[in-house]
Amino acid sequence: MAGAQTQAMLEKMELRQSYRNVWHTDLTNAVAADLPWCCLSLWCGPCVSYMLRRRALYNDMSRYVCCAGYMPCSGKCGESRCPEVCLATEVFCCFGNSVASTRFLLQDEFNIQTTQCDNCIIAFMFFLQQLACICSLVACIVGNSELSEVAHVISCMSNLVYWTVCSCMQVIAHPLLIHVSSGIQVIPFLIKTHNLAYIALQTSDAAQGGDGQEGRHVEHHVCAPDAADVALVNVRACE
Template sequence: PPMGSGYGVAFPSGQKVPYKFEAAERRLGYTGKWDTDLIHAVCAQPMCCCIAMFCPCCVSWEIRRRYYKGDMSQYVCCGGYLPCAGKCGEKSCPECCLCLETWLCFAQSVAVTRWLLQDDLELETTACDKCIIATMITLQYLACIMQCAAAIAGSGELDTAADIVDLLADIVWCTVCACMAAQHANQIEVRDGRKAPAADAGVQAVAPAAPMQRT
């Protein structure tokens, strides 16, 4: 089906990956294990995690390139998961488009790399990872609500509290994104055979899969 019908990504086998809620529901059935979870990602890829703290957009750009194994002809804006994907002139200048994606839509670029890996290797999101991601998002919402409340109430104490929560939310956001980048980089190394899978119990070695193709 054409992209407008809601199916924009296909595996090498020809299996279509639906957009939005259908794709999220499909991931609930995945049983593959990440080589490392978010908590231990910093230990698996300490250098990547540290660099991602200070240069997150650059790291997101590099990890996506590694996902495609350097073949940027495979690149589609936002991984083909959004309706606008494939209509942004990616084929004429994929490197530039990826740069714009990672700098202008950083959060989306990190999420897309995660979805690509999950759909390729059928990796589940563990309960622990879900908790960490949910905490990060909740703090962002809480910070926004408190800033709005402080502006309406005109209270100095509430404004100070809002600033503290906002700072905490930013710290957690940067930390989680850095750990997520490390987790993705580590998984790509395992996929490509450049690193042996972790020997931890319950971690399943997953056979390398070719990047998805947009149809």
């Protein structure tokens, strides 16, 4: 069973390399893209992670699975009985996994790839964490005070990079998830600038048309990085 789960995760990782859509911004520009939200994600990371996951699930907590189904513990924590408590536990006790799981969930749903620059930043974060762990172990075994100070500095750097990357990941997910709350469906597509634009489809009951058929009012909100590309089109689709 564990081998099958590992194989499925590897296949998903390979599949993400073929995704064609990209985020509206990358990790290097996330702070400039939305500084207030970045600060909120930095100081209140678990609360922001909780809110973003709920939005990613379209506020339907019956769909919640621990770590969005990407970890071995997923589906084995009694999530169906009390999903709100399980999600709160996840974001506070496994914060990094909660942020990464929401990111993976959005990538798989909207076919969003990770840029090479983002991959390098994430890999550098993991490298610093492993280096800090190794240095701390060596310093503990050797008992050298200077090595302990070096290990402490590397550990501080690792924590700084970790919290910064996690907050930037949540900044990247925020604009997309604004449009999936309250039952709004989001469909991504590519535009010429190769940034992620998206259409928010919001349906509501409409009065009967002239043909006597019941219809629905559909608003297409086309969002793009360039304000000149933003359009709003109202159509009526008869059922």
